[in-house]
Structures are given as structure tokens and as C-alpha cells.
Amino acid sequence: PAALASRNSMGGAMDNGQPSRTALFAAAARAAHLLVGGEPRILNDTVAIRLLGDQADALFSFHLTHGAHVVLAGMRVIVTARSRYAEDQSAEAVHRGIGQYVILGLDSFAYRSPLIDQVRVFEVDHPATQAWKRHQLAMAEIDEPDEVVYVPVDFRVDSLKERLTLAGFDPSREAFVSWLGVTQNLTQDSIDATLAVIGDFASGMDSLGLIAREYDVTPQRQRAEQPEHTARLSAVSAQAQQERRKVFPPRLA
Numbered sequence: 001p002a003a004l005a006s007r008n009s010m011g012g013a014m015d016n017g018q019p020s021r022t023a024l025f026a027a028a029a030r031a032a033h034l035l036v037g038g039e040p041r042i043l044n045d046t047v048a049i050r051l052l053g054d055q056a057d058a059l060f061s062f063h064l065t066h067g068a069h070v071v072l073a074g075m076r077v078i079v080t081a082r083s084r085y086a087e088d089q090s091a092e093a094v095h096r097g098i099g100q101y102v103i104l105g106l107d108s109f110a111y112r113s114p115l116i117d118q119v120r121v122f123e124v125d126h127p128a129t130q131a132w133k134r135h136q137l138a139m140a141e142i143d144e145p146d147e148v149v150y151v152p153v154d155f156r157v158d159s160l161k162e163r164l165t166l167a168g169f170d171p172s173r174e175a176f177v178s179w180l181g182v183t184q185n186l187t188q189d190s191i192d193a194t195l196a197v198i199g200d201f202a203s204g205m206d207s208l209g210l211i212a213r214e215y216d217v218t219p220q221r222q223r224a225e226q227p228e229h230t231a232r233l234s235a236v237s238a239q240a241q242q243e244r245r246k247v248f249p250p251r252l253a
Contacts, residue, residue, distance in 0.1 A: 032063035100175035127152035
């Protein structure tokens, strides 16, 4: 549909109604962690592979055939560890009585967490990405919990605070906010505006964010030993990099 063929301001360019490649790569890494990674599992995301649908095989191919490669292994660790940390922190918040959980970006928490009946989840994402996700949920026969509120936001033109408030979010009450990885796809102005909105929420609010940078961590010797695979990885990285408007370096201690 034409409505899906737009630009995703939270995750890079849309491609024929699909979410950004970076969002799909992250979902694939979470799903592949269960198939490639060893015990103990960092994150048990059994929903990710079902969300990927008929794209799963293509997105899994690197992980399944070259899962031990340092770049792919590192990607799986980063993606699963940040989500595990976010979910551990959100669980503590829920146990303290916080009843609102705002998730910025593509996520599967609400469809697999036993805490879903104790917290209202506001899923904030670009309208086209949300349409794709809800279609994938329907195709996979995954129910949408009553506790989930979908909040379509185009950060180029929409007010996050206004959209959340219209969706039933109470900015005067405590909330937990998770914002993982999507910032590298936004302009500085969009990031500043979003942080300002979050900062205006209740003083007791917990928030968690992650700003990531793509860089080559493949040892030089391994690049020489696996030139073809490294070239393929480079092509994938370049494709993802084209979608980014802004990349922030990691903060130095």
C-alpha cells in the first residue's frame, strides 16, 4: 500500500513497506541468538523470528553459516545484552509499582513477557513500521495484548508528548522509557526534542537509552582468511550505513 512506502524517521529509509534494514538486522540477531549462541542464553526472544516471517531465512543466512564470525557474534551480544538489561530494569520498575512502559522502536517485549498484565505498554514507532509489525503479528497469529497501546509517531512532524497523551499516557505518573539503538537514524534536532519530552515526564521516571556506533571489529588476520565473507559483511554494513542520518561515537569514560 502507498501508505507503507514512506520514509521511517526512526529507522532509516522504508523499502517497499518494510521497516528499516537496521531494525530487521537487530531482530534477526535476537532470533539467531537462540539458534547459534550457546548457553546460557542472554535473551529468550521467541517472537523475533515470527515477526520476520518470510524474510527470516535471508536475514539468518549470515548467522547460520558464519555464526562464529566476530562481527556477527558481537552483533548478537550487543543486541541481546542491551535488550536483556532494559527488560531487567523494566521488571524492577514494574515491581516497584510503575505502571507505564514506553518503548521507542521495534520490540517484542509485550508479546512474550509475563509482566504484560501488570504494566501498560506504549509502543512508539513510525506509522509505517507499526503497520508492518501489526501485519506480521496477525500473519503469525500472535495476539495483541489489551495492555499494548500503539502510538504512531513521525518524529519529523509529530509531537511525541501530544501523541502519547492522546494515546492515554499520563505524564504526571511515573513511567519507564526504553530507547535502544534507534537514535543513530535521527537528526540531532529530533533527538533533542525527544529527550526534552522525556525529561518533562514525572520526576520519578526511569529511562534507558543507548547510542551506538558501527565500526569494524574484525581482526586483520581474520579478514585475510575470510575475504569473501568479510566483503559480504561490509556490503551489509554499507547498506545499513546508508540509512543513517546521524552516527554518534561511543562516549569515553
